[in-house]
Amino acid sequence: MSESVSFEVKGQVGWITLTRPKAMNALSRDMLEAMTARLHAWEADTNVRVLALTGTGPAFCAGADLKAAGAPQPGDRDLLDTIVEFFDLLRVYPKPVIAAVNGLALAGGLETVLCCDLVIAAESARFGDAHSNFGVFPGGGGAAVLPRKVPENVAKYMLFTGDSLPAQDMKAYGLVNEVVADAELLDRVQAIGNKLAEKSPLVLRRMKRVANESGDKSRADALRDELLELRNHQRSHDLAEGLRAFAEKRKPEFKGY
Structure with a gap:
């Protein structure tokens, strides 16, 4: 090193x-x-x-x-x-x-x-x-x-x-x-x-990828890409945990998957 x-x-x-x-x-x-x-x-x-x-x-x-x-x-x-x-x-x-x-x-x-x-x-x-x-x-x-x-x-x-x-x-x-x-x-x-x-590592990773690639796409293609990523994200632990934490009025514990 x-x-x-x-x-x-x-x-x-x-x-x-x-x-x-x-x-x-x-x-x-x-x-x-x-x-x-x-x-x-x-x-x-x-x-x-x-x-x-x-x-x-x-x-x-x-x-x-x-x-x-x-x-x-x-x-x-x-x-x-x-x-x-x-x-x-x-x-x-x-x-x-x-x-x-x-x-x-x-x-x-x-x-x-x-x-x-x-x-x-x-x-x-x-x-x-x-x-x-x-x-x-x-x-x-x-x-x-x-x-x-x-x-x-x-x-x-x-x-x-x-x-x-x-x-x-x-x-x-x-x-x-x-x-x-x-x-x-x-x-x-x-x-x-x-x-x-403190944020979900998964959502930040997915946001970063979509944002990085949006400049090389048309607006319509970028929006389709974002929607597809959202569909994938709906199956994640972190989204479910975030919604539970909101309902229970507590701080979420994100795992990154």
Whole structure:
């Protein structure tokens, strides 16, 4: 496992913390492999119901560690393969994922944020694509996903100029859910994670899948997909438990099936 990333479970929230502040938490291959392995482990862990991702120091993440990328050998997995595998898993992760953006989120750091369901940012945080500053083309969603998260002209400004924008601006554009004082960031994300952990893991997983896929469907197809998922959900323990708890005026005990 990498020494540049740490893992901790607080309550039912699994925390991934990038711990490479001197390198602005740039993503190395061993970091990515460690995080991917932990995501798979927590996916099967019923005690972990929510995922939170943050960094240490002045940056959330400055992107891929290009210094350590090296030239790939023919047929070998390279850094791009590893980062795409991590991003693909994070996007469709069956549990809610919260980005706790403590500082600069640039290039692959911004693309990491784009993979998350909720984004809580410290007041000092800034967001930028930054690939154009070094003649690098994005490969994790910078050009493909950013225009779906913020207005297209804002996305193009960020892509073309390489400039970073403050958290409050990104909240106004719709990428960030909340902006909080720097000192309150981790506590606020933990509180949101605790709240989500009380919900039915099954209903959150099904909601996330339908919401993720709705943008690639017509409205009619998305509604049909939602109705089909509801039909499946009607057979679940969690729905029956939720209705019983409502009738009995008590807190439900969801099991996730």
